[in-house]
Amino acid sequence: MAGTISRIRLENFMCHSSLHIELGEHVNFITGQNGSGKSAILTALCIAFGCRAKNTQRAATIKDFIKTGCSYAAISVDINNQGEDSFKPDVYGNLIKLERRITESSSSTILKDQHGRKVANRKDDLNEIIEHFNIDVENPCVIMSQDKSREFLHSGNDKDKFKFFFKATLLQQVNELLETIRDQLNNADSVVQELEKSIKPVMRELDELREKIKNMEHIEEIAHDIDNLKKKLAWSWVYEVDQQIEEQTVRLQKLKERIPACQERIDRNTVVIDDLKKELTEKEELVRSLGDKTHEVNNMKKSMEDNIAEVVKLKIELEAEHERGTRTLEKMNGRLKQMQAQLRDFQMQHMQFTQAEASQIEEDMQNIQRDIDYLDSNVTRLREEEKEFSEELSGIQKSISDIAKEIAESDKRILQLKSHMDGLQQRQSNT
Secondary structure, eight states, X not given: OTTOEEEEEEEEETTEEEEEEEOOSSOOOOOOOTTSSHHHHHHHHHHHTTOOTGGGTSOSSGGGGBOTTOSEEEEEEEEEXXXXXXXXXXXXXXXXXXXXXXXXXXXXXXXXXXXXXXEEOOHHHHHXXXXXXXOOTTSTXXXXXXXXXXXXXXXXXXXXXXXXXXXXXXXXXXXXXXXXHHHHHHHHHHHHHHHHHHHHHHHHHHHHHHHHHHHHHHHHHHHXXXXXXXXXXXXXXXXXXXXXXXXXXXXHHHHHHHHHHHHHHHHHHHHHHHHHHHHHHHHHHHHHHHHHHHHHHHHHHHHHHHHHHHHHHHHHHHHHHHHHHHHHHHHHHHHHHHHHHHHHHHHHHOTTOOHHHHHHHHHHHHHHHHHHHHHHHHHHHHHHHHHHHHHHHHHHHHHHHHHHHHHHHHHHHHHHHHHHXXXXXXXXXXX
């Protein structure tokens, strides 16, 4: 039967050095002489189930239960845990072992299962077992010690007997609990009143918050509507995009139908592009040849410009020499005229010269005439050379003009070819 005690073991407890008692399932009788330790067994049960030392009326402290001359005391109680009222059978099994160990400085309680494995060691776990099996060791109706029996039997006062009854039937415990609850209720009422006083501003704030919550709920509704509208807008975009996709699909289908014609046109244009590439290559070769020719013409132009510069320099030198010759000729002409005048004057004055003097004068005149003829021939030669240089200069200037025209035409043709090449390159990328 669950909740009954099947075995008690005591070690160094009160007068017992070592005691082992097996109990039956129903009523058990323990007999012996006075002072043999019968009451010690009930006291051990009370101590094992958590009773205070003073309530046993046997000792003032828990360490007083240790046998004189020993350092500890141990109590072991086996509680049956079988049947419908068993306590956590999946944890403890069919037997709960309660062990209480007492030393000079401390005491401990350990709960074990039927195999001796430790399960718990807290007082709350012990109280849970006591409440489950309804074991109240401080109730005189559960454990009636000699002192309490003597107190009940020898008391002639009805008031004391009622107190004993009041305590035995747990009415005193209930009364104390009710008084404790009443005090707690009074304290709670005072706290509630204080809280009601302090809660009024909070209630006002709460009302304001409720109003704000209503406004927020309205805002949330608006936000929800906005979300719905956004979704509708998104779906409208989807519908629009679907329509555009359909239109593009139709257009794509039409373009696919045009692919063969376009491919044919591309093939034709590919042939044209190849021809244009060939033409472009030829034009590039022509441009390179014209560039080489332009380079040669530029070299020729530079050479001619150098020749022109030399000719111009020579012309300037010839003009300077011509000018010097002209001045010399003019001086000689003046001198000739002066000599002719002197000769005439001399002839007029010396008509009576001798024949030798006349021949000398004639010879001098011939010499002078030869000088005059030489000077005339030099003047004529210089004028012819000037004419030849002028004609040669005109020819060089004409050649320079022709070369300049040819260079301009070549530049113009090069520009035309470059423009044509640019057009060909632009047409090359046209598919």
